[in-house]
Amino acid sequence: MIGQQAGPVILVGHSYGGAVITEAGNDPNVAGLVYITAFMPDAGESVGKLIANPAPGAPVPPLLPPIDGFLFLDRNQFPASFAGDVDPEAARFMADSQVPWGLNAVNGTVTHPAWRTKPSWYLRVTDDRMIPIAAQRFMCERAGSDATEVPGSHAIYVSNPQAVATLIETAATEALTAHR
Numbered sequence: 528m529i530g531q532q533a534g535p536v537i538l539v540g541h542s543y544g545g546a547v548i549t550e551a552g553n554d555p556n557v558a559g560l561v562y563i564t565a566f567m568p569d570a571g572e573s574v575g576k577l578i579a580n581p582a583p584g585a586p587v588p589p590l591l592p593p594i595d596g597f598l599f600l601d602r603n604q605f606p607a608s609f610a611g612d613v614d615p616e617a618a619r620f621m622a623d624s625q626v627p628w629g630l631n632a633v634n635g636t637v638t639h640p641a642w643r644t645k646p647s648w649y650l651r652v653t654d655d656r657m658i659p660i661a662a663q664r665f666m667c668e669r670a671g672s673d674a675t676e677v678p679g680s681h682a683i684y685v686s687n688p689q690a691v692a693t694l695i696e697t698a699a700t701e702a703l704t705a706h707r
Contacts, residue, residue: 529551529554529556529557530554530556532556534556535556535557535558535702535703536556536557536558537557537558537559537560537561537695537698537699537702537703538551538552538557538559538560538561539560539561539562539563539695540560540561540562540563540565541563541564541565541684542564542565542566542657542658542681543565543566543574543628543632543633544565545562545565545566545567545568546565546566546567546568546573546574546632546635546637547632548560548561548562548565548641549566549567549568549637549640549641549642550637550638550639550640550641551641552641552642552645553639553641553644557641557645558645558646558702558703558705559645559646559647559648559698559699559701559702559703560641560642560645560646560647560648560698561647561648561649561650561694561695561698562647562648562649562650562666562667562672563650563683563684563691563694564650564651564652564655564657564658564663564681564683565649565658566658566666567640567642567647567649567666567667567669567670567672568636568637568640569637569640569669570636570637570638570639570640571636571637571638572636572637573633573634573635573636573637574632574633574634575633575634576636577662577666581659581662582659582661582662585659585661585662586608586656586657586659588600588608588656588657589601589604589605589608593630594627596629596630596631597627597628597629597630598627598628598629598630598633599625599627599628600622600625602622602623602625603622605618605621605622605625606618606619606621606622607656608656608657608681609621609622609656609657609680609681609682610622610680610681610682610685610686611654611656611680612654612678612679612680612682612686613680613682613685613686617685618682621682621685640670642670642671642672643670645702646673646698646701646702646705647667647670647671647672647673648672648673648674648675648694648697648698649663649666649667649670649672649673649674649675650674650675650676650677650683650690650691650694651663651664651667651674651675651676651677652676652677652678652679652680652681652683653676653677653678653679654678654679654680655679655680655681655683656680656681657681658681660676673697673698673701675690675693675694677690
């Protein structure tokens with residue numbers, strides 16, 4: 528998709544999608560990276576490695592044992608863990624329609640993190656029960672990202688879409704101006 532664009536692009540990743548944009552962002556058409564409460568691995572790291580040793584007292588995502596190489600979140604615990612500030616009916620729908628995580632995506636390591644050479648922005652979410660705020664702060668500070676912090680759950684794109692849109696708009700304006 529990046530190569531099909533006529534000009535520079537901004538990549539946006541949420542959750543484990545952050546690992547995807549961290550590697551894909553090395554494409555020369557990528558002008559910047561936006562992480563929405565996302566994993567931001569360094570070289571040799573994977574999402575699995577980043578979540579392997581949670582800090583004491585940190586919330587533990589309700590992952591079920593893998594089935595045929597895929598992970599799901601427990602549907603009953605999903606609303607509180609993933610979408611705690613989302614309308615309960617919408618959170619139940621999200622739980623029922625979740626897309627599985629492939630173990631390869633979780634365990635795949637990043638080789639060349641694009642955030643080392645490209646500008647990045649990070650939306651940290653203080654009430655996230657999937658990626659603790661301390662982990663979000665560590666990753667975005669390590670990368671030198673321009674950070675914005677708001678209250679909300681891991682499903683911030685549903686509960687506060689304006690915060691997400693504002694950060695993407697800011698990143699696009701700043702990165703595309705610098706890319707010219």
